Amino acid sequence: MSVRPKSHLSDKQLSELKDKLLSEAERIRTNFQLKKQEYESNSVTGSKDEVDSANDNILLAADMRFSNRESLYYKKIMKTLSKIESHQYGICDECGENITFSRLIARPTSEMCILCKEESEREESQNFFERRSKSLGREMSVSAH
Numbered sequence: 001m002s003v004r005p006k007s008h009l010s011d012k013q014l015s016e017l018k019d020k021l022l023s024e025a026e027r028i029r030t031n032f033q034l035k036k037q038e039y040e041s042n043s044v045t046g047s048k049d050e051v052d053s054a055n056d057n058i059l060l061a062a063d064m065r066f067s068n069r070e071s072l073y074y075k076k077i078m079k080t081l082s083k084i085e086s087h088q089y090g091i092c093d094e095c096g097e098n099i100t101f102s103r104l105i106a107r108p109t110s111e112m113c114i115l116c117k118e119e120s121e122r123e124e125s126q127n128f129f130e131r132r133s134k135s136l137g138r139e140m141s142v143s144a145h
C-alpha cells in the first residue's frame, strides 16, 4: 500500500471545508446564470441588427470586467477542490507547514499559513516602493539624455 501524505485535518473537517467550497462555487455559478438570463431577456427585441449586438458586446465586456474577480475566485475554488482530491490541501505553499483549520474555515482558499501570508504582504509593499523609486530613477536618467 502506498503511503499518501496524511492531512492534519480530520475527515469531518475536510468535508466541512469541501461543502463550503462547493456552495461558494454554486453561488458564483448561479450569479453567472442570472446575469446571462438578464442579457438574454434584455436583448430579445425581435430581429437583431448589428448595432444591437454591438451594444450587447459593450455591456457584456463591462460585466466581464465586473465579474472578473468572481471568476478568478471561482478558479481558485476549483484549484482548491482539486488539492483536496490530491491530498495537498491545508499545506502552506511557502513553508510546507500546516494551515490551521480555523484559518481555513474562515477562508477555505488559503494557500499560505498566516506567517507566510503576512511575510508576503510585507514583501509586496516593500517591492512596491522599490519599484516606484527605481522607475523614478529611470525616468530621471532618460530625461537627462
Ligand SMILES: [Zn+2]
Residues within 6 Å of the ligand: 092, 093, 094, 095, 096, 097, 112, 113, 114, 115, 116, 117
Ligand atoms: Zn507558511
